[in-house]
Amino acid sequence: MGLKKQFLEKVKEHYPEFNKETDSIEIEFSGGGDNFDSFHSISVYQDWQNERKGDWNLDDDMDFLFEIIDATGVSYNFNNGGTTGRIRYEDGELTCETTVSDDYYGELEEDEDDEETQN
Secondary structure, X not given: OOHHHHXXXXXXXXXXXXXXXXXXXXXXXXXXXXXXXXXEEEEEEEOOOEEOOOOOOHHHHHHHHHHHHHHHOOOOOOOOOOEEEEEEEEOOEXXXXXXXXXXXXXOOOOOHHHHHHHO
16 A cells, blocks of 8 residues: 555544545654654644644654655755654645755864964
């Protein structure tokens, strides 16, 4: 069974009124500092207007959600500044987008002239 079909079955399990033809779902995630924080937000909408109520504990399906992220081929990195992103189902398409932080570090070393004036 394909990932999209599995995803829709899980959504339907937790949101029985979900209609794959008219409804949309967005799952946000983030992580940084050498770890993954969480899949922290889920929104399910009928025509992006009325939010549907449900009870999906995303932490229970973390491995499956990472499988979707990996299958889409997006980049992610949870080191330093980390990554934020979302998995989205809309108009029959299951997509993932991420924003990966680029961290830059530098150090200003004292110039020889500065060291002489300090002495």
